[in-house]
Amino acid sequence: MVTIRADEISNIIRERIEQYNREVKIVNTGTVLQVGDDIARIYGLDEVMAGELVEFEEGTIGIALNLESNNVGVVLIEKLLVLLRDGRKLLGILRSFDQFANAVLEGACERVIVGDLYCDIPLGLYVIRGENVVLIGELAQKAEREATDLKGSVHEYRGERFVAKGNAFVVHGGSEGIYSSKPGNLNESSATANGDSYIRFEKIVFRRTEEFSNFTSGLVQAIVFEVEDREAIGGSAYGGQRAICCTADLAKLGACTQGEVIHRPSTKDPSWPHVFGVSFNAYELVATLPSRSIQVTKTGMYNLYFMHCDPNLKDVVIEGKTIWKNPTGYLPGRMAPLMNFYGFMSFAFVILGLFWFYQYARFWRDVFPLLNCITLVITLGMFEMALWYFDYAEFNETGVRPTGITIWAVTFGTVKRTVARLIILMVSMGYGVVRPTLGGLTSKVIMLGVTFFLASDVLELVENVGAVSDLSGKARLFLVLPAALLDAFFIIWIFKSLSATLNKLQARRIMVKLDIYRKFTNALAVAVIVSVGWICYELYFKSNDVYNEHWENAWVIPAFWQVLSSLLCIICALWAPSQNSMRYAYSDDVGEEFDRDDSSLTLIKPSAMPSKDVRSAPEARLVQANNGASNGDVEEDKRA
Secondary structure, three states: OOOOOHHHHHHHHHHHHHOOOOOOOOOOOOEEEEEEOOEEEEEOOOOOOOOOEEEOOOOOEEEEEEEOOOOEEEEEEOOEEEEEOOOOEEEEEEEEEOOOOOEEEEEEEEEEEEOOEEEEEEEEEEEEOHHHEEEEEEOOHHHHHHHHOOOOOOEEEEEEEOEEEOOEEEEEEEEEEEOOOOOOOOOOOOOOOOOOOEEEEEEEEEEOOHHHOOOOOOEEEEEEEEHHHHHHEOEEOHHHOEEOEOOHHHHHOOOOOOOOEOEOOOOOOOOOOEEEEEEOOOOOOEEEOOOEEEEOOOOEEEEEEEEEOOOOOOOOEEEEEEEEEEOOEOOOOOOHHHHHHHHHHHHHHHHHHHHHHHHHHHOHHHOOHHHHHHHHHHHHHHHHHHHHHHHHHHHHHHOOOOHHHHHHHHHHHHHHHHHHHHHHHHHHHOEOOOEOOOHHHHHHHHHHHHHHHHHHHHHHHHHHOOOOOOOOOOOOHHHHHHHHHHHHHHHHHHHHHHHHHHHHHHHHOOHHHHHHHHHHHHHHHHHHHHHHHHHHHHHHHHHOOOOOOOHHHOOHHHHHHHHHHOOHHHHHHHOOOOOOHHHHOOOHHHHHHHHOOOOEEEEEEEOOOOOOOOOOOEEEEEEEOOOHHHHOOOOOOOOO
């Protein structure tokens, strides 16, 4: 009697699997001539039969129905809805069927509907007996996308590769501050979930190349943790070296499972951190992470990382998306207060604009060129604040950062800041007040303004366009430095020009303009001192908040700079249009006196008087400043 050994059978099966040839032979191909109304006309499918399935290059499935002499009519089918006799509803992609309505669905799922909510239970490859089928119909893809696709796709992954970090391979999935929702059963099928805070995983797939697919891999894991529990991820190997993945030595101690990420339950909530994963089977190129939602019941900064510990898993990429939601919307926690802030700033600029435009229209005859420049900046500020508010409101409503609105908001803001700095610089030089033009400095001022605009615009675009992670910024140092240096150059030039203008006004005793320039200088000095102090505070704040634990207060930093950039309000208060506006404007008499050379002084020399009791009127005599007249007293002519 022959003895059957299980290990021999296993070895034979394993050898057959390893020697399996996965080559796909294409027996008949065609060319698509026309597509319309879900029907494709194809030339070249000479061997196709009516009712056979036709697969297109991008994966779409069709059924050959109309066979003509020069082309074949194929009905396109993306997804089917099958209603069974027991009331169940199945969805999937049709892969095979026969005349008895027996069908095979790929990626099938059962849809359970309760009221306005539903959920899909994955079934995988599913065979349906024709006798159980009541109805088969094509699923309306547009309606399906509107019903199932969340517009709150906050973090999308498009082929990101895993990067080696220590003894693990990592992809950063996102970081956001999330406010807590009330504990309860989060309905994973609800697309809106008003008042709930959650992190939802949708259609997360990992792909590997065929070259490295001949083995069963270890787990590719998703780790979600609150920043306070960061020490619960990873451990220490022998020698005190920090390890993320469980090593053989740690596994022997029973502290973890070899080949998986080390994690321990949080001391405050044992259900955190959330760790789950999926592995590749032999010759499997795609591994799909189960869709799930994680409800957030504690306010905090949450981090998501995708990790694996298998060094044989090379060139693995991730695709899909995760949705992060706060109780009030999809706006990240640190950004959420900024929406209300920009709403307030929009209202403030509207009030300022109404006041300014009213004064402008009322005293339009007394308007001089400087006031036109201020009007332009106020208009730009109104547009900028409104665009920022709509940018954040749209982001909060849909979860998608509107690129177009963000670019316009950044551009309007950069133009406003550039023009405001140029106006302050020109006022400091006396333009429009004590001199009609800037003379030879015009080209230099314009060049500085253009350079500052380009540097600031690039910096703001990198910082804001498409940014969804709740981090303090991602701009590189080489983008920050040019804008900072140009800003410092503006400040130095402004105060140097102010000093020269004040000295000349004081020497000429033009008291009305001297008084307003002193107030203007004091306001600028206070603004610079406050800015330096705020920069020191910002450096202190960021140096003590490496892990963004104080994200709830971080919105104050960008908000302060927006308020400070509205420094033009000081000029608005000092130079507001009025019936006396022209007293601050340039006049020829003041201009000639202002531009006169200060290197000469006028001294008075008395002349002979015709009477003994009355002295003669003084005669003006021009004496050079370096004249030796100062070394002696001016003698008076006396009558004998």
